[in-house]
Amino acid sequence: MTTLALIAHTPLASALSECAQHVLGQIDNYVFFDIEPDVDPESKAQELIAQLKSMLGPDQQVLILADLGGATPANIGARVVRQLQDAGVKAHILSGTNACMLLNAVRYRDQPMEQLCQSIFEGGKKGMKCVDLAPND
Secondary structure, eight states, rough: OOOOEEEEETTTHHHHHHHHHHHHOOOEEEEEEOOOOTTTTTHHHHHHHHHHHHHOOOOOOEEEEETTTSHHHHHHHHHHHHHHHTTTTTTEEEOOOOOHHHHHHHHTTTSSSHHHHHHHHHHHTTTTTOOOOOOOO
């Protein structure tokens, strides 16, 4: 089973995590971090690495989900991924995370990493719809 992490601007990681737990119940091998504006990226990366390493199963596989590519949470996540990969852990990071992506990450985490990433992206795209409640004229 893939170990999952969510890292996002505060309070998004907490909110998405509460949503996922509301829908799916308790999530094992999962950690989330809300990133405050004044965070020290290096210390937060080390904190995340320590938590992830303590949760790793025999498959040694980690997937990090971030909110905005290129922003501080994603940059911290990318730093974590590089360090985990250097330690021999299969690790990836995806950005643009929405609720559907997180739900699919939890649901399909037993899939091989490449298939898991594809399932997550598909869930994210399927969740984006124009839900127009106005009557058609």
